[in-house]
Amino acid sequence: MEQELLYPLTNKCRFDQKLDGLWDFKFDRESQGLADNWTAKLPDPIKMPVPASFNDFFTDKDSREYTGDFWYAKRVFVPGSLRGKLIGLRFGAATHRATVYVNGQEIRSHEGGFLPFLADITSAVKFDEDNLVVLKMNNELHRDALPAGDTAVLKNGKKMVKPFFDFYNYSGLNRSVHLVAMPENHVVDYTAVSSLGDDVATVHYTVTTSQSAGSVSVTLRDENDQIVATSNGRSGDLVVQHPQLWNVRDAHLYTLTIQVTANDQLLDEYSDEIGIRTITIAGHQIEVNGQPVYLKGFGRHEDSIYAGRAFDLNVEKRDFELMKWMGANSFRTSHYPYDEEVYRFADREGFLIIDEVPAVGFKMAAASFLGGLDQSFFAGDWTEELYKKHLDQVTDMIHRDKNHPSVLAWSLFNEPDTSSKSAVPYFEKMFAATKALDPDQRPRTFTLNEDDTFDTSYCKQFPDFYLLNRYPGWYHKWGYEISDGEAGLREELDKWAASDIDKPVVFSEYGADTQPGLHKLPSVMWSEEYQIELLQMFNRVFDSYDFIRGEQPWNLADFQTVEGNMRVNGNKKGLFTRDRQPKEAAFYLRQRWLDIDNNF
Numbered sequence: 318m319e320q321e322l323l324y325p326l327t328n329k330c331r332f333d334q335k336l337d338g339l340w341d342f343k344f345d346r347e348s349q350g351l352a353d354n355w356t357a358k359l360p361d362p363i364k365m366p367v368p369a370s371f372n373d374f375f376t377d378k379d380s381r382e383y384t385g386d387f388w389y390a391k392r393v394f395v396p397g398s399l400r401g402k403l404i405g406l407r408f409g410a411a412t413h414r415a416t417v418y419v420n421g422q423e424i425r426s427h428e429g430g431f432l433p434f435l436a437d438i439t440s441a442v443k444f445d446e447d448n449l450v451v452l453k454m455n456n457e458l459h460r461d462a463l464p465a466g467d468t469a470v471l472k473n474g475k476k477m478v479k480p481f482f483d484f485y486n487y488s489g490l491n492r493s494v495h496l497v498a499m500p501e502n503h504v505v506d507y508t509a510v511s512s513l514g515d516d517v518a519t520v521h522y523t524v525t526t527s528q529s530a531g532s533v534s535v536t537l538r539d540e541n542d543q544i545v546a547t548s549n550g551r552s553g554d555l556v557v558q559h560p561q562l563w564n565v566r567d568a569h570l571y572t573l574t575i576q577v578t579a580n581d582q583l584l585d586e587y588s589d590e591i592g593i594r595t596i597t598i599a600g601h602q603i604e605v606n607g608q609p610v611y612l613k614g615f616g617r618h619e620d621s622i623y624a625g626r627a628f629d630l631n632v633e634k635r636d637f638e639l640m641k642w643m644g645a646n647s648f649r650t651s652h653y654p655y656d657e658e659v660y661r662f663a664d665r666e667g668f669l670i671i672d673e674v675p676a677v678g679f680k681m682a683a684a685s686f687l688g689g690l691d692q693s694f695f696a697g698d699w700t701e702e703l704y705k706k707h708l709d710q711v712t713d714m715i716h717r718d719k720n721h722p723s724v725l726a727w728s729l730f731n732e733p734d735t736s737s738k739s740a741v742p743y744f745e746k747m748f749a750a751t752k753a754l755d756p757d758q759r760p761r762t763f764t765l766n767e768d769d770t771f772d773t774s775y776c777k778q779f780p781d782f783y784l785l786n787r788y789p790g791w792y793h794k795w796g797y798e799i800s801d802g803e804a805g806l807r808e809e810l811d812k813w814a815a816s817d818i819d820k821p822v823v824f825s826e827y828g829a830d831t832q833p834g835l836h837k838l839p840s841v842m843w844s845e846e847y848q849i850e851l852l853q854m855f856n857r858v859f860d861s862y863d864f865i866r867g868e869q870p871w872n873l874a875d876f877q878t879v880e881g882n883m884r885v886n887g888n889k890k891g892l893f894t895r896d897r898q899p900k901e902a903a904f905y906l907r908q909r910w911l912d913i914d915n916n917f
């Protein structure tokens with residue numbers, strides 16, 4: 318569990334320099350790098366872009382599919398002007414695990430490929446010189462790690478991952494690395510939680526500093542840079558008259574500035590943008606500022622050609638323009654926390670985010686879908702170790718993202734196996750342990766898979782609202798049989814309707830693989846016409862039940878998966894192609910969404 322997760326910035330007290338660009342890179346097939354002292358020098362390295370997944374740059378399959386240890390190295394100059402500060406390396410994401418060395422000294426390790434961590438290198442750094450930064454990384458999958466899977470050893474001795482999930486195991490330094498410097502006495506964290514009155518809002522804040530010395534003052538400025546509230550102390554209330562509330566697709570942000578001072582000297586300053594809004598679940602309504610909202614959006618992936626899972630500002634900008642064009646207002650960070658820049662986009666654009674940890678593949682049936690076993694995942698002997706990593710990553714996700722107005726809810730699992738009682742103790746622990754992590758007390762949920770229905774799931778008591786992943790028309794009752802698929806879906810939803818459950822239901826996945834340009838009249842599966850027909854079927858169902866409060870088809874765009882007889886160079890359920898061009902269904906769904914108000 319990380320202490321320092323604030324987004325890096327440069328100001329009169331702090332220094333932040335991105336180390337993006339070409340790093341030295343080398344596979345370590347024999348896992349000999351440590352023994353051979355690669356922490357001092359990588360032998361015969363190649364050049365590798367950062368941020369990027371290494372996989373798709375290569376022209377040979379052994380390199381693209383490489384599984385095991387691999388190393389990065391870069392010489393980093395540290396200016397002498399930073400002396401006396403905490404010097405750190407902040408990694409946006411190292412997938413899936415890393416150990417950091419500086420000038421040959423081991424600094425720290427980190428497990429989890431989708432959340433940041435800070436390596437404090439103060440003790441190892443040489444000022445006004447180049448410093449050798451080396452990472453030893455590994456991308457193997459295991460049942461006791463997130464995301465879940467296996468790592469097989471082929472007869473030729475090469476390793477191969479067996480994901481229990483449907484996205485490619487892109488690996489590497491997938492997000493930016495920053496050289497940062499902060500005052501020894503600095504702001505480590507802050508929280509800001511809003512409550513609303515009659516034309517007034519109160520932002521209750523807390524500030525954590527690395528040392529108890531010094532006094533803290535907090536200022537809030539509006540979009541015209543006018544001070545609207547101030548307060549002193551490491552916790553307090555900022556009272557804002559006539560607040561400009563943050564609303565869905567009508568975002569207003571304030572700048573919160575924290576200063577730490579001692580003897581009239583400024584020790585540290587940290588600024589961030591926050592939004593004044595509340596999130597509540599009221600019966601079967603999801604409410605923002607007390608107004609019901611209807612979620613229109615997508616399951617997504619951080620995925621693009623060339624750099625794989627790397628965060629790419631250009632792709633993100635295009636994705637937001639596509640989602641706005643569609644009339645969308647939300648998305649789920651399926652199936653892992655995304656780069657921080659994505660949440661800042663959503664804050665500015667007024668999108669709601671369901672923030673998800675990579676607790677994906679917790680279902681052996683998924684493995685069987687990919688060639689694994691078919692048993693109850695939570696009965697496995699790996700769950701104790703898995704739980705520790707799972708809680709660690711939920712804690713860090715909430716810690717990192719808690720101040721974003723765009724974050725609506727926390728998704729603690731994607732499609733876990735809840736059709737066996739063995740899941741219940743794990744869920745009881747996880748939902749109890751995470752209840753108090755979010756100062757804003759946002760709803761917590763998880764996605765229910767096809768096999769985890771109203772009748773078969775043992776874990777319906779846990780979520781604050783429901784996310785349903787349902788695939789009639791594709792994985793069953795497909796093609797001409799889709800009418801039975803609709804009937805089955807309605808039968809299940811009739812049970813939800815007849816029950817005493819009064820919570821919102823959001824459809825978080827549904828869709829059809831579609832080959833762009835494939836047309837057939839009448840339709841056939843994989844044709845563009847069939848994708849529209851499937852969406853029309855689901856939309857008929859959604860419009861029949863008032864407790865359905867959101868629709869997020871799978872997926873915004875086509876994305877890469879493992880190769881297999883079920884995939885045509887990846888998953889093609891996108892409403893857009895992988896190079897972000899629309900399929901026919903995008904025009905159909907856009908028309909529907911433009912007719913549905915955000916507060917419907």
Ligand SMILES: CCCN1C[C@@H](O)[C@H](O)[C@@H](C(=O)O)C1
Nearest residue numbers: 482483732786826871888890
């Ligand atoms: C059947 C599993 C649920 N869902 C998970 C998602 O990650 C996959 O990409 C999607 C699919 O198979 O298209 C299905």
